[in-house]
Amino acid sequence: MTPTPNVLRQHAEHAYAHELTALAQHDTHPRPPKWNLSPRAVVTYLMGGTLGDGTVITPKYVGDQRLMEVAVATLATDRALLLIGVPGTAKSWVSEHLAAAISGDSTLLVQGTAGTSEEAIRYGWNYARLLADGPSEAALVESPVMHAMREGKIARLEELTRVPSDVQDTLITVLSEKTLPVPELRTEVQATRGFNMIATANNRDKGVNELSSALKRRFNTVVLPTPATLDEEVSIVTQRVQQLGRALGLPDVPPAHEQVRRVITVFRELRGGATLDGKTTLKSPSGTLSTAEAISVMNQSLTLAAHFGDGTPTAHDLAASLTGAVIKDPAQDPVIWREYLETAMKKRAGWGDFYSACREVG
Incomplete structure (x- = not known):
């Protein structure tokens, strides 16, 4: 199938055609019948690496x-x-x-x-x-x-x-x-x-x-498990947000590592029912709070910043996007979210602006 220009999302074989071509050229391992790449090269395509000619293969999956x-x-x-x-x-x-x-x-x-x-x-x-x-x-x-x-x-x-x-x-x-x-x-x-x-x-x-x-x-x-560590999940979200930003034509901005880390921290604590240090037990909301939803939160925050700010997402951009992701059930989730703000977020050093923005949105 021929790639169509200006589509919002290219199929993988078109979006990463240069990587697949480079892998095929350097692939010296046996290939099963009708496979374009050997199993070893397919894993390299998924996990990422650098080929002999310097071609960088971006990781598509971050994990085991x-x-x-x-x-x-x-x-x-x-x-x-x-x-x-x-x-x-x-x-x-x-x-x-x-x-x-x-x-x-x-x-x-x-x-x-x-x-x-x-x-x-x-x-x-x-x-x-x-x-x-x-x-x-x-x-x-x-x-x-x-x-x-x-x-x-x-x-x-x-x-x-x-x-x-x-x-x-x-x-x-x-x-x-x-x-x-x-x-x-x-x-x-x-x-x-x-x-x-x-x-x-x-x-x-x-x-x-x-x-x-x-x-x-x-x-x-x-x-396929959820990301094992906070850093692993931050890496996944940062990478995908940058890719989506380019696809949507958003202005280039410095990677929002701190904002991503805040969102992932909130998601992992609410998902796990406890703060990351294990000292405070929390209630979990009705939503799954998956890595894909964290990507969506960051993408929306960057879009808000690009069109209604200076391009760099603020605590208010983050809070506006995050609150909608956490509160899915209008009956029970607002109570759980407010409890999280007061028992976990309010006490966290350096999160005062984020706490105030989330309280304001809530």
């Missing part, structure tokens, strides 16, 4: 490299990959970059919802041609999964556990037999070498459907 090695190794076998984690642990991000690095195409995607039908995973029909000529190859409408099977690429299925259980089981034959029957044409589509699937799932949201034991056996599962 072994998890990425297991994920990539899985896709080189006949087992599909299931990425599980709470919301905001980069499941979709990792899935997209894996498909981009392996197949050069991250767009073969099925978005799982409660309304996802079998046709979205198997195939559909062009009903005008179906009525005119009856069932035929010309009337068949390929799903992303069927297309990936024909072309030997990676298919992606987002939010697998939101898909109804009977539709989930449509995948069993695809993943075990590597075939997709088309009984209307008395034929089948057999997967070519290079085909595999990456699914994502979380068990924190409502509307989750458990996977059948038969389907679970077709996947190797990799659990």
